[in-house]
Amino acid sequence: MQPAAPYPTRTTPHFQVRDVDFAYPDGQPVFRGLNLAAHAGEFLVLLGPSGCGKTTLLNLLAGFMQPDRGHVCLASAAVQPENPALGYVFQSPQLFPWLNALDNVRFGLRMAGHHDAAEQRERALHYLALVGLADAAGRLPHQLSGGMQQRVALARTLALEPTVLLMDEPFAALDAITRMKLNEETLRLWSLLKQTVIFITHDIDEAVFLADRVVVLAPAPGGIRSELNIDLPRQRSQATRRLAQFAEYRNTLTECIAGLQPAACSAP
Ligand SMILES: Nc1ncnc2c1ncn2[C@@H]1O[C@H](COP(=O)(O)OP(=O)(O)OP(=O)(O)O)[C@@H](O)[C@H]1O
Ligand SMILES: [Mg+2]
Helix, strand or coil, rough: CCCCCCCCCCCCCEEEEEEEEEEEECCCCEEEEEEEEEEEEEEEEEECCCCHHHHHHHHHHCCCCCCCCEEEEEEEEECCCCCCCCCCECHHHHHHHCHHHHHHHHHHHCCCCCHHHHHHHHHHHHHHHHHHHHHHCCCCHHHHHHHHHHHHHHHHHHCCCCEEEEECCCCCCCHHHHHHHHHHHHHHHHHHHHCEEEEEEEEEHHHHCCCCEEEEECCCCCEEEEEEEEECCCCCCCCHCHHHHHHHHHHHHHHHHHHHCHCCCCCC
């Protein structure tokens, strides 16, 4: 486990958070002097206890909120809300119950300015097929399982063809088997579409399975406590979870999380 470096040095940063302070108007500081970078095509996982600021950080990255001090940049420009390069997948699918899967995906495209109905349909069907729902396009949300609904939500975001995917505990509400399947599906799509992914989870196994790098956040306003490169072979599968190296990463992260006491809340 390495102490957090201000900026990783592997390649040109795609996302950069520089010296960010942030507090909600009626709250305590969430971040003080936060620095983080993600590289183009990197799968970065944010791990940390409840309330440490993971969602807040994702919202800052999305440009939904502005830092009190410092900068959040994407490809060297300040992030803007509604940037078409950014796709956001929420913890719950948030589908319109009266629209079938196809029309839920088409709705996202229409909102993003894709008004040609034939193109909407073609693109929506393409992404529904990519998430394994080609046969479910005509079904309403209540006719889909939770995992299928979450895949529709994923297709809705992917259909916008964002270069950056921000995912806030997207599979937290799912059973373990569905979650493992969606983890594999997420990696398959990521290797196909070559996006930069920032993925939040509480689940250490999920973090190790998915990540190129795991960043651990300390209780607010502790910021980044440490980070760990996950050098497991790509083309990860269920067999990956049985590797001795996987268990080592899991143990390292478990110890790190267990050591995050409120008393240790200083920035590194
Ligand atoms: N809208 C808000 N107004 C005021 N304080 C907020 C608001 N949203 C979050 N907070 C506070 O900011 C801190 C960070 O919250 P955040 O939602 O980012 O945590 P989190 O790490 O995503 O937690 P969880 O794992 O439970 O989702 C918490 O102390 C929370 O109470
Ligand atoms: Mg959260």
